[in-house]
Amino acid sequence: MQPHIQIGKVSKVFSTGDREVVALDDINLDVRRGEFVCLLGPSGCGKSTLLNAVAGFSPPTTGTILVDGEPVQAPGPDRGMVFQEYALFPWMTVEKNIAFGLEIKKKPKAQIREKVGALLEMLKLQDFRDRYPKDLSGGMRQRVAIARVLALDSPIMLMDEPFGALDSLTRRNLQDELLRIWTEYKKTIIFVTHSIEESIYLADRIVVMTYRPGKIKKDVSVAMPRSRDPSSAEFNELKKELSLLVMEEQSRHNQEEIKAPTAD
Amino acid sequence: MFETLQGFLVPIVLLALWQWLSTQAIVNPQILPAPTAVLAKWWEYLKPQELFDPAQSSYLAWLFSGELIRDAYASLYRVVVGFLVGAVLALPLGLMMGANDRIYKLFNPLIQVFRPIPPIAFIPLSILWFGLGNPPAIFLIVIGAFFPILMNTIAGVRHVDGIYIRAARSLGASQTTMFLRVMLPAATPYILTGARIGVGTAFIVVIVAEMIAVNNGLGYRILEAREFFWSDKIIAGMFSIGLLGLAIDTGMNRLNNYLLKWHRGIESN
Ligand SMILES: Nc1ncnc2c1ncn2[C@@H]1O[C@H](COP(=O)(O)OP(=O)(O)OP(=O)(O)O)[C@@H](O)[C@H]1O
Ligand SMILES: [Mg+2]
Numbered sequence: 001m002q003p004h005i006q007i008g009k010v011s012k013v014f015s016t017g018d019r020e021v022v023a024l025d026d027i028n029l030d031v032r033r034g035e036f037v038c039l040l041g042p043s044g045c046g047k048s049t050l051l052n053a054v055a056g057f058s059p060p061t062t063g064t065i066l067v068d069g070e071p072v073q074a075p076g077p078d079r080g081m082v083f084q085e086y087a088l089f090p091w092m093t094v095e096k097n098i099a100f101g102l103e104i105k106k107k108p109k110a111q112i113r114e115k116v117g118a119l120l121e122m123l124k125l126q127d128f129r130d131r132y133p134k135d136l137s138g139g140m141r142q143r144v145a146i147a148r149v150l151a152l153d154s155p156i157m158l159m160d161e162p163f164g165a166l167d168s169l170t171r172r173n174l175q176d177e178l179l180r181i182w183t184e185y186k187k188t189i190i191f192v193t194h195s196i197e198e199s200i201y202l203a204d205r206i207v208v209m210t211y212r213p214g215k216i217k218k219d220v221s222v223a224m225p226r227s228r229d230p231s232s233a234e235f236n237e238l239k240k241e242l243s244l245l246v247m248e249e250q251s252r253h254n255q256e257e258i259k260a261p262t263a264d
Numbered sequence: 265m266f267e268t269l270q271g272f273l274v275p276i277v278l279l280a281l282w283q284w285l286s287t288q289a290i291v292n293p294q295i296l297p298a299p300t301a302v303l304a305k306w307w308e309y310l311k312p313q314e315l316f317d318p319a320q321s322s323y324l325a326w327l328f329s330g331e332l333i334r335d336a337y338a339s340l341y342r343v344v345v346g347f348l349v350g351a352v353l354a355l356p357l358g359l360m361m362g363a364n365d366r367i368y369k370l371f372n373p374l375i376q377v378f379r380p381i382p383p384i385a386f387i388p389l390s391i392l393w394f395g396l397g398n399p400p401a402i403f404l405i406v407i408g409a410f411f412p413i414l415m416n417t418i419a420g421v422r423h424v425d426g427i428y429i430r431a432a433r434s435l436g437a438s439q440t441t442m443f444l445r446v447m448l449p450a451a452t453p454y455i456l457t458g459a460r461i462g463v464g465t466a467f468i469v470v471i472v473a474e475m476i477a478v479n480n481g482l483g484y485r486i487l488e489a490r491e492f493f494w495s496d497k498i499i500a501g502m503f504s505i506g507l508l509g510l511a512i513d514t515g516m517n518r519l520n521n522y523l524l525k526w527h528r529g530i531e532s533n
Contacts, residue, residue: 057430077436087431091449091526100445101435132526152435 003030003053003071004188005156010063012049012214021048024060025213029230031190033155036182038203039192040242042250046214048190054190055081055158067156077101078169084161086141088133094144095120095129101152119147122176128194139170143177151180159191163198170203179226196242200235201228208242211249218245297496306332306500329486335501336508338481339470341511342398346405347466351405351459354413358455361414362421363447367443383469384409387476401473401481408469409462416458420451452526460516467509482508 014022022048031127039047054067056075065072067079071117073079088097098119102112120126122255123143133141142162149157163171179202182189193199197207208218222240224234285291287300295299309332329335353460361368383404390400413431430444470493474483486501 054447055434057433074435075436077434079434081431081434083427087427087428089431089446090528091452094524100432104436104438104441126405134526135363135526148435167303 003014004033004035004068005029005031005039005190005248006064006066006069007031007054008051008064008066008132010050010053010060010065012046012053012058012123013061022213023055024216027063027214027216029207029216030090031188033188034186036189036191036202038199038206039190039209040194040196040206040246041209041214041217042194042211042246042253044253045209045211047194047209049214050192050209051158051160051192055079075098077105077152078154079156079158079257080152080154082142082145082149082162084164086133086138086145088141088144088148090133093130093132094125094136095108097133097144098147098151101148105152115151122181123147124151124259137170138166139174142166142174146174146178146181150185157187157189159189161192161194162192164195171198178202194246197230200224200238200242201230206242208215208245209249211246211253216247294493294495297499301496302499302503305494305496306503309497309500309504315404332500332504334484336481336504338478339483339505340508340512342401342405342473342481343463343471344468346402346470347409347463349402350406350409350462350466352475353412354410354458354462355417355455358414358417358458359421359443359448359451362418363443363452368418369488375411377409380413383465384472387473391477396477397476400477402472404469404473404477405466408465412461412465413455413458416454416461417451420454420458421447424450427495453527454521456516460513460520463512463516464509467512471505 007027007029009222010024010027011022012034014021014023027050027113030035039050041047049058052058054072056063056079058073059072072079089100092100095116098116099112102115107115123146125140125143125147128140130137133144136144145162155254163174166174175198178189181187191199191202203222206220206222207216208220209215210217220238224238228235230236282296283299286293286296286301297305310330312326312327312329313331314320314326316323320326321329328337356461357371361371386404386407387400390403394400394403428446429442429451432442437446457511471483474481475487478484479488482501482505487507489495489497489501
């Protein structure tokens with residue numbers, strides 16, 4: 001069967017003034033339909049760059065990205081994006097934020113209302129329907145952002161450290177919520193994180209990236225049945241293994257930082 | 265309660281001082297009339313000039329037939345019309361200039377040249393072009409309101425956080441939707457700041473314009489009073505101008521809070 005997302009020989013070079021940063025170098029990655037893939041690596045290794053290329057925000061310098069066999073040209077509602085900064089529209093109420101994508105698609109009013117109502121209920125947001133984002137906690141905001149993407153029925157969800165700014169309890173809560181959604185709607189998910197534990201808790205597959213140039217260091221399948229117990233031996237075994245890999249890259253990051261300080 | 269009283273303390277002391285000063289024979293009442301004289305003049309300026317006659321007009325029309333009311337209305341009318349015309353011109357241009365670099369580069373040099381010219385400096389030209397009456401006055405107010413709104417709209421659009429644009433693009437927003445439902449609302453805090461400055465400028469300009477180009481309105485009235493050495497009327501007129509300005513600013517503030525109820529820093533309940 002054709003992979004849902006095919007990333008072939010993708011590289012991305014940023015040139016800022018006299019310096020060139022190879023953010024991605026020869027990335028090859030196939031993601032199956034319905035697969036939950038985590039991109040893991042230290043800060044600055046190119047995770048966001050890769051995700052943004054799949055989203056269509058910034059095309060790769062070389063290589064191709066195919067979704068359902070079609071090259072990605074631009075951002076689109078078939079690939080719903082969830083940002084770490086939530087990116088909710090602060091001038092729209094919760095309800096309006098979720099409805100926005102459907103209004104863009106010019107769906108009939110009644111259908112929008114029904115769908116938004118169902119999503120509000122599913123993500124336990126009914127009581128916040130008429131609130132503005134500024135009145136919500138981080139966890140609530142991210143629920144709205146997820147609902148906004150779900151409203152579009154995008155087969156693919158791209159998530160860039162969506163739970164990075166949340167406290168650990170809220171984070172676990174949303175992780176469970178996400179797994180429930182993923183199981184129910186059979187989404188294909190690429191999820192960026194630099195938390196090893198988070199990646200093991202969530203993913204079918206963990207793709208560890210190297211720091212400058214951003215390459216795939218290791219592609220690890222996680223076979224543990226869900227829901228996974230972070231205190232189990234198996235979990236911790238994998239955690240140790242991944243920690244070593246990430247640590248190597250982290251120390252390379254630190255060394256580079258001393259040589260040439262960067263913004264990341 | 266105590267706080268409110270505190271707020272009145274300084275004005276009351278000053279008023280008392282003023283009253284005392286004017287009862288002493290040191291100052292000529294034509295230079296500085298007593299507050300009571302100003303108040304009396306104010307009432308005279310405010311109240312209907314003729315007795316109520318049902319055959320002539322309705323009661324309400326009669327009630328508002330005082331000179332002050334008619335002047336205030338004339339000034340307010342000019343401010344509103346001038347401000348609206350200025351805003352209607354500045355807003356689309358500002359949105360386009362903010363969103364499109366090419367349009368920005370096309371218009372920016374011209375704007376940079378005209379912006380530092382105080383609207384007052386347009387008075388001779390406006391009289392030459394439009395003669396006397398409302399047209400030159402409104403023209404000046406348009407100019408006064410135009411630039412603050414324009415500059416702030418440009419800044420507002422340019423400062424729209426890229427994350428909203430990206431989010432909207434990934435939701436499939438068209439150019440029009442992006443413009444109307446993302447850029448415009450995101451820029452409203454700036455635009456409203458511009459509008460508020462614009463109204464303030466318009467209010468300054470209207471007073472000056474009335475002193476020169478028209479023969480009614482609050483600005484005209486205080487200049488006219490000077491010719492008769494009615495300093496009590498001048499001061500009454502000045503306070504009226506201040507109160508109208510305050511009312512306009514309060515109105516803008518209310519509008520601001522209503523339109524920006526989603527904005528951080530403004531409490532909603
Ligand atoms: N627009 C850009 N211009 C220049 N360099 C960039 C740009 N975007 C990213 N980079 C560089 O590319 C590299 C990869 O950045 P990227 O944001 O993808 O990292 P990341 O893995 O997402 O890191 P983080 O965990 O901090 O989000 C970094 O070294 C960064 O400095
Ligand atoms: Mg990133």
